[in-house]
Amino acid sequence: MNPKTPAILSYHQRTKHTLQRYAKGPETLDWEDQPDPFRRFSGCAVSPLPAPGRDLPVLFTDLDQPESIAPQPLDNANVGLLLELAFGLSAWKQFGPSRWALRCNPSSGNLHPTEAYVISIGQDFLVSGVHHYVSHDHRLEQRCQFAGSSSEAGLFIALSSVHWREAWKYGERAFRYCQHDIGHALGALRYAAATLGWSVDILVEAGDEEIAKLLGLDRSGDFKKREDEAPDVLCRIRTASLAPVPYPTLLEQLPSATWSGKADSLRAYHLYHWPVIDEVAEAAHKPLTHEVLWQTAAQPPLPSACQRSAAQIIRQRRSAQQFDGKMPALPSADFYRMLSAVLPSAATFAFWPSAPKVHLFIFVHRVEGVTPGLYALLRDEAALKPLQAATSALFGWQKHHGSLPFYHLYDGDLKVIAKTLSCHQPIASDSAFSLAMVAEFQTTIEAEPWRYRRLFWECGLIGQVLYLEAEAAGVRGTGIGCYFDDSVHEILGIKDDTFQSLYHFTVGKPLEDSRLQTFPAYSHLQAQGQQQ
Ligand SMILES: Cc1cc2nc3c(=O)[nH]c(=O)nc-3n(C[C@H](O)[C@H](O)[C@H](O)COP(=O)(O)O)c2cc1C
Secondary structure (H helix, E strand, O other): OOOOOOHHHHHHHHHHHOOOOOOOOOOOOOOOHOOOOOEEEEEEEEEEOOOOOOOOOOHHHHHHHHHHHHOOOHHHHHHHHHHHHHOOEEEEEEEEEEEEEEEEOOHHHOOOEEEEEEEEEEEOOOEEEEEEEEEOEEEEEEEEOOOOOOOOOOOEEEEEHHHHHHHHHHHHHHHHHHHHHHHHHHHHHHHHHHHHOEEEEOOOOOOOHHHHHHHOOHHHHHOOOOOEEEEEEEEEEOOOOOOOOOOOOOOOHHHHEEEEEOOOOOOOOOOOOOOHHHHHHOOOOOOOOOOOOOOOOOOOOOOOOOOOOOHHHHHHOOEEEOOOOOOOEEEOOOOOOHHOOOOOOHHHHHHHOOOOOEEEEEOOOOOOOOOEEEEEEEEHHHHHHHHHOOOOOOOOOEOOOOOOOEEEEEEEOOHHHHHHHHHHHHHHOOOOOEEEEEEOOOHHHHHOOOOOHHHHHHHHHHHHHHHHHEEEEEOOOEEEOOOOOOHHHHOOOOOOEEEEEEEEEEEEOOEEEEEEEEEEOHHHHHHHHHHH
């Protein structure tokens, strides 16, 4: 076992919610003092992006076969659209005097710890250097300029997390949620790129230290204490006109970089400190690695009747806060389409670098032709025997679908159980189905503890697919980070760390809260433009 793995196991154990007590978090929250969800750097050159809101004639179902989508040219307008569809605002909500923004990527508690950066080399529309994306203003802040000339041209997107933004509300468990959010953001980036006919490579070799250097996150003087960003992931954008720039070429730009700007304060009082988050972040620090990319034969998901454009589905994605517990059963074609869309053979997962480690245990409540009960979707059929061995002997493991690795385990009305397991939240029982994402845990993190983060990313990516598929089917989803870990394991019969449940999700017919008002995503920019 890697000497850092015990710290991960201990963090995971102590941040479990139980029926008797929630993981350690703040005792009081002053909502007036919430950390600013929008980071800005002062003292940087700013590059405006073209007005947001553009649509493209690409259907959501076209994304099933992305190679058939005509690639858009790599220019300022399309990079702006990429950023908007991945991380931009999708709406404003208002309740009484409170007003808050929603984004194309979801976030636990809407706290948005994820920050996005663009790294440009040799493009005529954007200075070669590192640029921070401000979703609120839909613009780029130039953190550094590369002076060296490169014969190659490339575009990269990198993600980082402000752990404290999430810990402000969720305390010790927040590190998990930051990782889920990175998985969602990666999914959002992939969908946005595919809409433009582009693709995403995750540069798996990159270590956290190099990503921090590349993004200037190691420049401690540029960040207020405890408001720093942890490096997460570096991606290369591939378009028809861009040959893939090798990772070392990107690193060669660094010595010539001239940095500018300092992060503004997130404007909140740091009342509570959660040192265990720094400890687990250190234990899960990713070094430079050499990884053979995992690949599987592509297979489009089962058909969908959705006729909406990809951009429409991306912009309309929301979390349901309440479901109609009297909904008619979800059509089985929609249910199986969603399941097929989260299999590793679906196009969304083509950029995922490692073998699937996450499987779904599904509490079916209201699905046409599927008897209520517990089912499993194995995202890698090789996991069948280990899962059978690790879970309850009462489970039948009968294959329930001709072409999907979908198994019937147990009949019964599991609504109350599902709700109880998900921290008593009715969204887990009033839905068509809810589910637990169960990961191959111990063996994955034993030798390489940083893979703890990647397990959560995989869960977040699956969640992002479910969010968009739910919208495409005319229903709605919600990610569920609050669940009683070991009670879930008990119901499934899991007795040790071989498998662990890392995320929950639910899909059903949403009930709108008529007290909330909705406003367009970027009307504040138009108003600003008119004033100038
Ligand atoms: C990792 C994660 C965990 C979440 N956990 C819960 C949850 O336990 N209960 C809930 O009602 N919503 C949960 N949500 C939904 C968020 O509250 C929602 O994404 C956020 O308020 C932003 O709203 P939007 O998804 O409509 O953009 C979760 C979302 C994510 C990404």
